[in-house]
Amino acid sequence: MDRKDDGSREVVVGTQYPLGQLARALQTAQEHPDAEARARAQDKVRAWTEVFSGMLQGTLAIGSRVPVAEVPSWATLEVAKGGFATGRLLAEGELQPHEQALLSRLQRDDTGSARAVLNAWYLGEEGLAELRQMLQTGGYRIQVPEEGALLVVAWLLDHDQAERARSLLDQLAPFFPRLRFYPVPATTPQADTAFVHVREVEATRAALKQVRARPALQRQWESARVWTPLYDRLVALWAGALREAPLGFQLDADFKQRAHTLLSDIDGALTKHTLCAWPRKPQLSFGRLLTVLKDVVHARMTILPGQARRVRGILDAISQARGLPGSERLDALRTKQRELLERPSVVDFARESLRRLDGLPGDAGLDSLEALMAPVKGFALPASIERKLRLSLNAPVETLVEQRLIRSSETLARVVPQLSAQVRALGISQPSLRALYAALYTAFRRRRSLLLLNLESQVKLEELPWVAAIDAYRKRGLTQESASRQTLEQLLRLTLGAFPEVLLPNKLLQEVRALLKSADLQVPVVDELAADIFMGTFTEKFLEAAQQAQELLAGTLYARYYDLPSEPREMNASKHARYGARTAEAFAALCTARAKEGGDSARWSPAANGRIIEQAQILTTHNLATLVEALDLRPVLEPQLEALALRCFTRVCELLEARPPGYHSRLRNLKNAAYAWRHMLFFLSLRPEATHPAFLQEVEARLSQRGGDLAQRLAPAMLGLRHVVGGGQLKDAPPGARCFLGWTLNRHWALGTAP
Numbered sequence: 107m108d109r110k111d112d113g114s115r116e117v118v119v120g121t122q123y124p125l126g127q128l129a130r131a132l133q134t135a136q137e138h139p140d141a142e143a144r145a146r147a148q149d150k151v152r153a154w155t156e157v158f159s160g161m162l163q164g165t166l167a168i169g170s171r172v173p174v175a176e177v178p179s180w181a182t183l184e185v186a187k188g189g190f191a192t193g194r195l196l197a198e199g200e201l202q203p204h205e206q207a208l209l210s211r212l213q214r215d216d217t218g219s220a221r222a223v224l225n226a227w228y229l230g231e232e233g234l235a236e237l238r239q240m241l242q243t244g245g246y247r248i249q250v251p252e253e254g255a256l257l258v259v260a261w262l263l264d265h266d267q268a269e270r271a272r273s274l275l276d277q278l279a280p281f282f283p284r285l286r287f288y289p290v291p292a293t294t295p296q297a298d299t300a301f302v303h304v305r306e307v308e309a310t311r312a313a314l315k316q317v318r319a320r321p322a323l324q325r326q327w328e329s330a331r332v333w334t335p336l337y338d339r340l341v342a343l344w345a346g347a348l349r350e351a352p353l354g355f356q357l358d359a360d361f362k363q364r365a366h367t368l369l370s371d372i373d374g375a376l377t378k379h380t381l382c383a384w385p386r387k388p389q390l391s392f393g394r395l396l397t398v399l400k401d402v403v404h405a406r407m408t409i410l411p412g413q414a415r416r417v418r419g420i421l422d423a424i425s426q427a428r429g430l431p432g433s434e435r436l437d438a439l440r441t442k443q444r445e446l447l448e449r450p451s452v453v454d455f456a457r458e459s460l461r462r463l464d465g466l467p468g469d470a471g472l473d474s475l476e477a478l479m480a481p482v483k484g485f486a487l488p489a490s491i492e493r494k495l496r497l498s499l500n501a502p503v504e505t506l507v508e509q510r511l512i513r514s515s516e517t518l519a520r521v522v523p524q525l526s527a528q529v530r531a532l533g534i535s536q537p538s539l540r541a542l543y544a545a546l547y548t549a550f551r552r553r554r555s556l557l558l559l560n561l562e563s564q565v566k567l568e569e570l571p572w573v574a575a576i577d578a579y580r581k582r583g584l585t586q587e588s589a590s591r592q593t594l595e596q597l598l599r600l601t602l603g604a605f606p607e608v609l610l611p612n613k614l615l616q617e618v619r620a621l622l623k624s625a626d627l628q629v630p631v632v633d634e635l636a637a638d639i640f641m642g643t644f645t646e647k648f649l650e651a652a653q654q655a656q657e658l659l660a661g662t663l664y665a666r667y668y669d670l671p672s673e674p675r676e677m678n679a680s681k682h683a684r685y686g687a688r689t690a691e692a693f694a695a696l697c698t699a700r701a702k703e704g705g706d707s708a709r710w711s712p713a714a715n716g717r718i719i720e721q722a723q724i725l726t727t728h729n730l731a732t733l734v735e736a737l738d739l740r741p742v743l744e745p746q747l748e749a750l751a752l753r754c755f756t757r758v759c760e761l762l763e764a765r766p767p768g769y770h771s772r773l774r775n776l777k778n779a780a781y782a783w784r785h786m787l788f789f790l791s792l793r794p795e796a797t798h799p800a801f802l803q804e805v806e807a808r809l810s811q812r813g814g815d816l817a818q819r820l821a822p823a824m825l826g827l828r829h830v831v832g833g834g835q836l837k838d839a840p841p842g843a844r845c846f847l848g849w850t851l852n853r854h855w856a857l858g859t860a861p
Contacts, residue, residue: 119168119557119639121161123188128154142316153184156192166193169559169639178277180570181285182250182553189557197252197285204290225282228256229275237288238264241538244295247469248549251570255287257542258572270575277571294467296545301500302524303471304511310498311463317456317491325381330447332379333392338440339368340395341424342431344417357407365403372396391420450482455491458482471500503596507604515605519614522597523551526617529593530624532586534579543580546573555612559639564616590624595737597621602730602743606750606789607757607782609634610729618733629736630654632726637716637849642694648722649693655731662791663798666835667826668724668784668845671696697721716849720780730788740792747789748801754786755805762856763816776856780848783823798831819858 131154134147160166167173173191174183184194201209201220209215214223227233237260240246248254255278262271278287305313319327347361357365376385387393398417402409409417421430429435450458462478472478478495479487487495496511503521506512512521527547534540550567558564567573597617601610610618612633619631630650659665660672701717726732734740743750761779766772790801806824809817817824822844829839836845844855 119161119559121158124154124158124161124186124190127187128158140318150186153186153192156194157186157190160191160193166191169557171556171558171562171565173556179565180251181281182252183556185554185556189555191556195285196250197287202286202290205286219283221286222283225256225287228288229259233288234260234263240289240291241542244538244541245292246289246545247292247296248289248545249469250552251546251549251573252285252287253289254542254546254549255572257289258576261539261542262575267575274571274575292467292469294470296470296541301471302503302506302521303500304497304506304517304521306469307463307466307472307498308468310494311460311468313494313497314456314460314463314491317453319451319453321381323451327447327451328379328381329384330443332375333382333385334440334443336368336372336375336385337392338431338436340372340392340399341421343368343399344395345421345430348414348418348421357402357409362403362407365399365407369399369403391424395420448483449485452488452490455482455487459487459491459495472498473500475499504600507600512604515601515608515614516611518597518601518605519611519617522614522617523548525593525597526551526620529586529589530620531580532589533581533624534576535581536579539576539579543573543576546570551616557636557639560641561643561645567620587625590621591627591737594618594621594625594627595739595742598733598737598739599742602739602750603746607754607785608778609723609781615729618729622736627736629732631729631732632722634728635719635722637712637719640712640715640719642698642715642718644690644694644697644722646690648726649688649690651726651729651732652693652722654735655725655727658731658735659727659788659791663795663830664727664787664791667787667830669835669837670725693722693725694718697725700724711851713849713851716777717847717851720847720849723781724784727784727788730785734792743789743792747793748797751786751789751793751801752804752808754782754789755808757782758786758820759809759812759816762819763812763814772857773854776854777848779856780846783846802828802831815858819856822855 128151131147131150135144135151138144138147157166157168161168165175167175168190172179174181174193174195177183177195182196184192184196186192198221205220205224208224208227209220212223212227214220216223228237237257241257241261241264246257248257255274259271259274262268262274281287343361343364347357372385384390385392388397395417398409398413401413424430425433428439429437459478466472472495475495479492481487493511496509499506499511503512503518503525506521507518512518527544530547531540531544534543547567550570550573553565555564568577597614601614615631615633622629622631630647632645632648632651656665656670656672659670664670665672697718698721700721701714734743758779761775761782764775766775790798793801809820809824822842823846826836826839826843826845829843830836836843846856
């Protein structure tokens with residue numbers, strides 16, 4: 107992102123990021139050893155080329171909620187990493203198999219206007235009958251929200267809402283030639299349960315197809331299956347020939363025939379099997395025996411005394427080490443090795459799992475794993491294959507978190523829409539419409555967020571014309587409100603309990619907002635802002651969240667450490683009113699002033715923006731205080747507050763100890779460590795003050811047990827924490843105490859000296 111030089115301080119989206127992504131994709135597409143990885147990279151090359159071209163030609167307005175000219179906000183866009191729209195729409199593109207099948211059924215081959223033909227057919231008598239049947243049975247799938255539009259039309263027509271249906275069609279008709287507004291036919295209804303899965307069966311199939319044997323394991327298998335038998339044949343050939351023979355003699359015709367056959371087999375293996383290096387090393391026993399054999403064959407089967415002594419020496423060493431072919435020792439060894447070879451490889455396990463998944467719907471989860479987990483040739487599935495299958499298991503979300511199938515709050519955010527869709531649809535009494543609404547909600551949540559400037563908001567579900575047409579049929583009631591609140595409490599307990607050290611991700615906050623709305627709760631929920639596009643302003647929600655957080659945390663450890671405003675509702679917006687604000691503009695000024703207290707330069711940069719955003723996160727607790735208070739989660743969290751705080755401290759230590767090679771990676775770790783530190787103080791502040799000294803002793807003891815210079819680097823933060831736990835305020839702490847913040851314009855003190 108760049109600032110204009112005209113004094114307007116307006117942020118514009120530059121082309122550096124798309125160019126960098128394009129360059130990386132090109133390199134991967136050309137150099138990656140895996141063909142499928144190159145193919146995926148080639149698609150990224152296409153996407154980033156379209157982004158860059160659209161930005162140069164002015165056809166893409168990156169930063170706007172409507173970035174593609176003449177395309178409405180409700181259209182589902184293809185969005186590349188970072189929120190960059192490519193200009194393509196996900197409901198257009200090449201004809202899908204179900205579309206081709208329908209065209210064939212209709213005996214239409216004019217594929218140039220296929221979408222218009224199919225959209226029109228579904229509005230005819232036969233097509234509407236098919237849509238009604240889908241609604242009745244639930245036999246359809248909606249991949250992108252547009253695919254549910256004509257189902258809504260059919261439902262409206264069946265419920266005497268012809269005028270509303272016509273109004274909806276007027277908005278859709280201009281896009282009939284481009285977009286598919288009809289669903290994907292399915293033989294089974296969409297699942298309607300409280301169970302969720304991390305990924306659908308089709309994604310698990312793709313993951314199983316990606317399974318490759320590790321190179322070291324492939325070398326072991328080649329060695330055991332190809333080269334060991336050849337080695338034994340070579341040793342047996344020499345042992346049989348030299349057992350009773352003198353030092354120099356003429357080898358017989360049987361030896362000659364066996365020698366030629368063996369040499370041919372070895373030459374073929376050297377050409378075909380190239381993973382193992384040892385058969386190609388002439389200094390090893392195999393290579394030495396092979397060299398003598400080639401010399402003897404070349405000399406017309408005459409072996410010299412020196413050659414015979416050399417071979418016998420090698421055979422004696424082999425006999426002592428493991429026994430010669432035909433001996434009990436070697437037979438026992440080879441039997442054991444064959445037993446190991448009978449175990450399927452990880453690729454074999456993956457192929458068998460794929461076979462077992464045949465016929466199962468790809469767009470759903472798995473209700474049972476019993477048949478899929480059955481042994482293969484008597485051997486249990488390896489953990490890596492088992493985990494891939496478990497990721498598709500339908501189970502309570504708590505179970506998935508407990509079993510570590512959900513390992514991050516980001517993954518949890520991707521799963522939650524499966525629950526939210528059912529809860530949000532509870533307000534609809536008509537079963538077919540309730541199922542349709544849930545399917546539309548789930549599809550909408552798959553949309554990737556756009557990069558937005560000027561505090562613009564992402565498109566909301568209700569802005570889709572076909573959703574707006576049925577939203578009036580979704581009534582709030584005690585059942586929906588109760589279920590929404592219960593789901594929300596469950597979600598936050600899981601998130602804070604399993605991932606206490608990280609910010610609530612924006613994708614998860616989308617679901618939190620939706621559930622809050624359904625529960626009829628008014629809570630200001632604020633997103634994490636991107637430092638590189640921050641405009642220097644905040645919405646009113648930030649001020650409201652800060653005021654609520656300050657009221658909850660007044661006088662606590664958190665308030666003393668971060669010097670929270672003591673009277674947030676009373677202070678005015680003057681430049682000296684550093685303790686509070688009554689408007690969003692004054693709140694932004696307060697955050698800016700607090701960010702400058704460290705003495706850093708006031709010049710514009712992402713790092714300077716990050717410091718301001720971090721102050722907003724401190725003042726609002728980034729949703730922790732507001733959500734804990736609104737949902738009365740404090741009693742529920744009470745038994746585990748100390749454990750959560752300790753986990754946050756442990757994460758701080760792990761992040762600072764990591765020291766990745768890239769400096770930007772270290773800065774990212776530092777920022778995340780500061781988030782974890784702040785969460786630690788929040789959880790600790792919910793506990794009685796009398797418990798804080800014992801907690802401090804515990805973390806100091808744990809810190810002393812960690813190696814390296816971590817204790818020295820964290821000393822300024824620990825000095826400040828010690829002073830605040832003693833009842834003081836950080837601003838009055840002894841010299842050397844520092845507030846642990848993640849953003850800085852200079853080298854951060856927690857990084858230590860430069861290597």
